Amino acid sequence: MNLLVIYTHPNHRSLSFSFLQKVIQGSGENPLIQEVQVLDLYEEGFDPVLVFNEQKRRRDMHIDPRLEKYRNQITWADKIVFVYPIWWGRPPAMLLGYIDQMFASDFAYRDKKGLLPEGLLAGKSVVCISSMKGPTHYPLFWLNNAHKILMKRALFQFVGMKKVKFFEFGNMESPKGRHEEKLEKVYRYFRGMAQ
Template sequence: MKMLIIYTHPNHRSLSYAFLQEVIRGSKENTSIQEVKVLDLYEEGFDPVLVFNENKRRRDMHTDPDLAVYRDQLMWADKIVFVYPIWWGRPPAMLMGYIDQLFASGFAYKDTGGLLPEGLLKGKSVVCISSMKGPALYPLLWLYNAHKTLMRKALFHYVGIKKVKFFEFGSMESPRGRHKQKLNRIYRYFKTVNG
């Protein structure tokens, strides 16, 4: 299994970065994972801003040469792991800008003329690891599960990825947030995952 980790947090002293390290540590001990690549969107200097004009058209995003390396990474990966905080009930704007540009028509999906498109990223799996200041049940009870619905249904299912797992950790700024247990849970998952 080939795994691409997309890390989205501007601070390498953050809890998100600690989760990234546990993903990598567990993966190195897993014989089912042959290779791991990490895309750190902030360190990469990824530009999340969409630009459409007479030279750049939305319908041509799937062939934009500036995004070719990122498309190749997504095609290469069997498993895509997203590590990010939840800010204002959703992933950071940097990650949403990546999604807006990479999960484009002609690459991630193809319009069929029907209600739903044909997903072109079938056979891949996704893991989302996110943390937030609020309690774990806040997104479910107050936001009607908006984060998971956005990621699972509006994005991944739309492009053909049906196998989606979430680790959504709450109360992460509290001293009672049980950070060590949650970090260990991520390590153990990636040490043993096989698909």
């Protein structure tokens, strides 16, 4: 199994970075995982801004040479792991900009007759590891589960990725946030993950 880990946080002293380290540590101890690639969007200097004009058309995004490296990473991966904070009830703009460009028509999906497209990333699975300042159940009860619906239904299932696992941790700026317990949970999951 090949793992692509997409890390989105500007600070390497953050709790998100600690979660990233646990993903790497657990994956390194899992004999079923052959290789792990980490894409740190901030460190990479990824440009999240979409530009469309007479020279750069949206329908050509799937062949944009500037994005070829990232398309190759997604194609290579069996499982894609996203590590990010939840800001204002959703992933950071940097990650959303990556998604806008990478999950493009004729790469991630193909339009066909009917309501839903053909998902071209079928067979891949996803893990989302997110943390937030607010209580754990805040997105469920206050935001109608908008974060998970956005990621699972509006994105991953649309492009054919049916198997999605969430670790959504709340109270992460509180001294009572049980950080070590949650970090250990992520480590154990990746150490024992079967597929």
